[in-house]
Amino acid sequence: MLKREVVYESVLDHDFLDEIYSLPGGQEIKKCIQCGTCSGSCPQGAVMDYAPRKIFSLIRAGFRDEVLESNTIWYCSSCYTCAVRCPKEIKITDVMYALKRIAIKEGKAKKGRKAAILSNNFVRLVNKYGRNHETELMTRYILFAEPHHAFNFIPQGWKLFSNGRLPIMPHKIKNIDQLRKILKKVDELGEI
Amino acid sequence: MATKQSYIYYPGCSAEATGKPYEISARAVCEHLDIELKELADWNCCGATAYLSVEDIASMAVAARNLAIAESTGLDLITPCSACYITLSKVDHYFEDYPDIRTKINNALSAAGLEYKGGVNVRHLLYVFSEDIGMERLSGMVRADLSLRVAPYYGCQVVRPFTERDSPDVPFAMDEIISALGGDVVDYPLKTKCCSGALIGIDEKTALGLAKPLIECAVRSGADCIVTCCPLCQLNLDAYQYKINKVYGTNYHIPVLFFTQLIGLAFGIDEGRLGLNMNIVPYRPAARAKGASG
Ligand code: SF4
Ligand code: SF4
Ligand code: SF4
Numbered sequence: 001m002l003k004r005e006v007v008y009e010s011v012l013d014h015d016f017l018d019e020i021y022s023l024p025g026g027q028e029i030k031k032c033i034q035c036g037t038c039s040g041s042c043p044q045g046a047v048m049d050y051a052p053r054k055i056f057s058l059i060r061a062g063f064r065d066e067v068l069e070s071n072t073i074w075y076c077s078s079c080y081t082c083a084v085r086c087p088k089e090i091k092i093t094d095v096m097y098a099l100k101r102i103a104i105k106e107g108k109a110k111k112g113r114k115a116a117i118l119s120n121n122f123v124r125l126v127n128k129y130g131r132n133h134e135t136e137l138m139t140r141y142i143l144f145a146e147p148h149h150a151f152n153f154i155p156q157g158w159k160l161f162s163n164g165r166l167p168i169m170p171h172k173i174k175n176i177d178q179l180r181k182i183l184k185k186v187d188e189l190g191e192i
Numbered sequence: 193m194a195t196k197q198s199y200i201y202y203p204g205c206s207a208e209a210t211g212k213p214y215e216i217s218a219r220a221v222c223e224h225l226d227i228e229l230k231e232l233a234d235w236n237c238c239g240a241t242a243y244l245s246v247e248d249i250a251s252m253a254v255a256a257r258n259l260a261i262a263e264s265t266g267l268d269l270i271t272p273c274s275a276c277y278i279t280l281s282k283v284d285h286y287f288e289d290y291p292d293i294r295t296k297i298n299n300a301l302s303a304a305g306l307e308y309k310g311g312v313n314v315r316h317l318l319y320v321f322s323e324d325i326g327m328e329r330l331s332g333m334v335r336a337d338l339s340l341r342v343a344p345y346y347g348c349q350v351v352r353p354f355t356e357r358d359s360p361d362v363p364f365a366m367d368e369i370i371s372a373l374g375g376d377v378v379d380y381p382l383k384t385k386c387c388s389g390a391l392i393g394i395d396e397k398t399a400l401g402l403a404k405p406l407i408e409c410a411v412r413s414g415a416d417c418i419v420t421c422c423p424l425c426q427l428n429l430d431a432y433q434y435k436i437n438k439v440y441g442t443n444y445h446i447p448v449l450f451f452t453q454l455i456g457l458a459f460g461i462d463e464g465r466l467g468l469n470m471n472i473v474p475y476r477p478a479a480r481a482k483g484a485s486g
Contacts, residue, residue, distance in 0.1 A: 024290045043386045047398050074394070078241050079386035080278075080352035084360045093353075100245040114394045115245070122242035126254065130236040134209035141393060160431060163470045165210045174234045178304040182257060185303035186250045189296055 012062030020059055023098050024091075031088040032056045038082035038092050044075040049111075052082055052092055055099075065108070073099040074112035114145040127183060130173030135166045197324065200262050201229035202280070204273035204423070205237050210431075211273065211423030213467030217452040218272050218317060220465040224456075225325060225333070229270070232262055238279040241390060252293065253300045255283045259314075260306040272317040272452070274349035274422035280314045281354045318421045318451065319356045322365035327372040334374055335460030342370045342454070343380040343410035343418045347387055347425040360384070366421060366451055373458035378413040382406050387428045396435070403428050404436050407444050417447040417475070419454050426450055430472045447475040 020026050032053075039051035049070040050058060058067050067073075076096040083093045100119075103109040109116045121140045125132055138157065142150050160166045173179065207215035222229050235258050237243075243251035259280065262269045271277050287294045287310040298307055321330065344366040352360045361384055367377045387406060388399035406429060410418045420426045430448040437444055448471065456466040468475050 024286060024293060043388075043402055044391075044398070075391070075398070077348075077386050077389040077391045079348040079389065080360075081348070081386070084352050097241075097244050098248070101248060104246055118390070118393060119242040119245040122240070123246050126237045126239065126243060131208070132205040132237050132240070134206065138393075156431065156435075159434075159472050160210060163472060165212050165470055167209055171208055173236050178306070179236055179254065179257060181304040182253050182300050182306075183250055185300040186247075186253050189249070189299060 007063075013064035014062045016062055016064040016067075017060060019102070020095065020098065023095065025094060026098075028088060028090045029056055029059065029095065032060075032090060033088060035087060037085050037087060038090075041081040041085050042076075043079060043081065044077060048072040048075050052096075055095075056090075067099060068103045068106065068108040069110060071111040072096075073103060074109070074115045076100075114141075117141060117145040125170075127180075128172075129170050130176050130179050131171050133167075133170035135168060136170060138166075196226060196228055198228040198230060198267055199270040199320065200232050200265050200267045202232050202235055202238075202258060202262075202269055202271040202276060204271055204276040205240075206273055206423040206427075210427050213470040214272055214423050214426065214450040214452060216465065216467035216470075217450055217456050220461055221452050221455045221459065224459055224461060225329070227320075227325070230265070230267070232258060232269070235261070238276045240275050240279055244279070249293070249296055249300070252283050252286065253297050255279055256287075256297050256301060256308050257304070257306060259283060259312045260301055260308040262312050263308060268313045268315050268320075270315050270317050270320055272421070272423070274316065274347055275424060277314065277316040278349040278354065284310065284312065284314055285354070315356065316350050316421070318350060318365055318369075321369055321451075321455070323356065327368055330369060330455070331372040331374070334372075334458045336458055338374045338454075338458050340375045340416045340454075341378050341414055342375045343378050343413060343415035344370060344383055344451075345380070345387075345406065345410070345418050345420045345425060345429070345448075346384050347420065347422045348384065348389070350421055351384060366419060369451060370419065370454065373455060375454070375458075378410070378415045380410060380413055380415070382409045387425045389424060389428075392428055392432060397439075399428070400432065400436055400439055403432060404440055404442075407433060407436060407446060408442075411444060411446055415446065417449050417454075419449050419451050421451050423450075433473055445473055447471060447473050449475065 036053045039045050039053040045051040050072050073096050080093050104116050118141050142153050239251040239254045346363050351358050351363045358365055370377050388402040392399040426448055453466045
């Protein structure tokens with residue numbers, strides 16, 4: 001939770017705002033009127049360190065680390081309820097994605113450790129096969145994120161497996177080279 | 193009779209695994225209606241929510257490869273998965289709204305000899321049934337008496353933020369389909385409340401807290417089954433139902449069907465061809481109980 005202590009202007013990161021402004025549609029957050037519609041609509045608002053309205057206020061004030069290290073961005077399930085209701089049409093969900101990316105890149109995803117493991121492994125599989133392989137994704141995730149609770153996942157996995165919903169073999173696309181060329185080019189071009 | 197309806201079909205990765213019953217039933221029902229689903233040639237993963245959490249342009253370029261391949265066919269691109277629908281639609285919208293992104297992605301695609309001009313109509317399978325096939329044709333095909341009370345669960349991403357004609361809060365496409373098939377739609381106010389999505393793997397306790405009211409509400413409204421149009425929603429409500437029971441001391445056993453399975457049942461298609469044996473909470477007992485009582 002926000003500690004009520006004096007924070008001096010000098011320690012705040014004003015470039016953070018520019019970073020968010022530069023996102024597609026990011027300029028819109030200037031228009032946030034702090035109405036709280038997003039927070040009121042968010043199914044995860046109650047478990048978030050700061051519900052979405054506060055996130056926008058923190059971004060604008062330059063509280064970079066507080067935002068990036070909050071659990072908020074990891075509890076966003078991309079339900080888009082806030083985004084369709086926001087009176088200022090701010091792409092809230094897309095901002096949450098951007099915050100996830102920045103937090104992962106800068107190693108600030110402490111509270112999102114498990115989500116980051118899941119996402120990174122997903123990307124790995126897609127780059128390798130061209131498709132996700134759910135069985136391998138689950139296995140890798142459990143191994144890296146939940147090694148001590150692996151047995152908890154067994155009944156779940158077994159039920160799905162025995163009902164034919166967890167194939168052993170991955171499906172690799174034929175033209176994986178084409179996909180790799182695209183990704184290599186993105187690397188050269190750099191992200192946004 | 194007009195020419196055969198054809199679509200380019202994008203199954204999505206879950207179709208090969210946890211969403212297999214959806215895939216099987218969607219194909220069976222479309223075949224029955226003489227609708228051609230031409231699978232997109234050598235499609236790759238759309239990237240889903242996870243890729244976008246790690247990379248920005250790369251995730252959109254990965255999705256755009258599919259759109260580029262689909263574009264030459266000139267047909268609507270149909271997907272049964274809500275997450276694929278939103279991911280592919282989003283790239284399409286970004287292409288339209290942000291020329292810089294369009295240029296950059298096309299630059300990346302050109303390395304593989306591809307280009308996307310922005311002309312693909314991305315649609316969710318649900319709206320092929322509700323818009324293109326229509327209620328009249330659906331009800332005309334009904335061969336079996338459903339007499340089921342059904343809770344229609346839409347989830348999030350099929351109606352938010354992009355929707356073909358439905359409301360993002362109170363959609364009705366699936367309600368209409370259920371009625372056309374002879375089922376009773378129960379009052380289900382949580383129809384677009386999030387099931388927790390992929391959060392279930394990350395914080396199970398919080399996620400089950402979101403999924404439980406969805407089950408509870410359906411049971412209380414007297415539904416015999418829940419019907420969904422999203423593979424992840426189905427997984428969360430079906431495969432995790434026993435965990436909800438374990439954590440909350442409840443005893444729910446309400447079947448969670450894909451809407452395509454329901455259509456197939458009403459059409460009298462053999463259950464084996466609808467993948468019903470793959471559902472975790474068995475469909476059978478509920479139907480039998482209903483039969484016995486009514
Ligand atoms: S709903 Fe929109 S305008 Fe209102 S607080 Fe949230 S982001 Fe700001
Ligand atoms: S999209 Fe994320 S922030 Fe917005 S309401 Fe849904 S969970 Fe909350
Ligand atoms: S309800 Fe859950 S799985 Fe379904 S679309 Fe929303 S987040 Fe995705």
